Amino acid sequence: MTTDAFKKNIIPLQSHLQILAERMLGDATDAEDAVQEVFMHLWESRDKLDKVVNIKAYVMQATRARCIDIIRSKGHSKEFASSDVDATLNLHDLTEEISEEVELTERRSAMLHSMLDDLPEKQRQLIRLRYLEEKEIAEIEKNMKMTSSNIYTTISRAIQTLKTKLKNEYAR
Amino acid sequence: MNTPDNLQQLFDAAKRKQxxxxRQQKLSDxxxxxxxxxxxxxxxxNRRTLWLSMGIxxxxxxxxSIGLRALQPEPPVNPGTIVAKIDTVPQNTQPEPSITVDKPSPTTPTDSFHKQKTVTKAIASSTAERDTPMLAEKENSVDGVNRADNDSIILDNSIEQAQLADNSVATKPQKTVYERTSNRLVGTKKTSIISQPATADSRPLLALTNSSTSITYELGKINF
Structure with a gap:
């Protein structure tokens, strides 16, 4: 498998692996490290990936095995390890569940970006900074050269517009 | 500032997607x-493998190359070269250091040593003596007796010479006593000639370098 094929076919599965690892390890940072290690392993054995029929199931299995190793090496409690590992026994169903979750996330994200595109420029920028990039009000004041009261007022108007749009969207 | 649950879900999903x-960009890098x-x-x-292969x-x-050189037979001996060591020369047949050298014979050498008897001129031990008119010329020597006019040289033991293949002449060193009479000389002079230095037209017998060993070896075979 070439580098471009690896980027195109394997790396997008990171969302699935991240969800699985977070469920098993209970920590987003540990899950991110585990997924990175899995990708390194996949890169080293990328020549074998061409022979794999179900790539998604293969990488999910690899991620599960890696998470089990991490759970054992870190000495997690027996209850945590047994419950979370047992929950991943039916990996096929779990993969389907995670795939649906990933698709739902993408749909919601796309919907929000579509709604944001209809907002005025100032409101859109403030919503992005405040809710997507999670900036503090003081930092937004400095970047946007606005007072805090103006920021709060503008964001409130933007939220009201989004709620109306969302209500209309669900009303369809 | 609260957002409705549905809107909050949208924000959560957008943040997660972001x-x-x-993370995917980081993995791509x-x-x-x-x-x-x-x-x-x-x-x-590959470079290391290339150098290793070249070294091997x-x-x-x-x-x-070393093996082929070891297996290669020794070069054949040149038929014209006589190879021998001086160590193989029997001690009893080795000639004495003092050798009388004479002009090589014009006769063609044979395969073996051409042994001939000739009468050499009465060689004085010094050049001054050679300049005297009493000395007989070699060309006039026959059968060991000098027939020159007014010269009467008697050789008790005629000098035996062996002409080698390279036209050098080896002479058996021996004490030769001359008795000569001359109109100018009074009495009988006996000269004992031990050796004669090599002349310009004669080749020194032992001065040869490469062929000296073979000559010496052959000298050992000479039966005087």
């Missing part, structure tokens, strides 16, 4: 780094 995109490192390692390994090939060639 994080996933950043890592893949590029791994690919670059792998290419560099492969290039270095050179070693094999060197060993083959």
């Amino acid at each position: 994080k996933d995109l950043r 890592l893949v590029d780094q791994w690919a670059a490192a792998e290419a560099a390692s492969k290039k270095s390994r 090939a050179a070693g094999i060639l060197l060993m083959v």
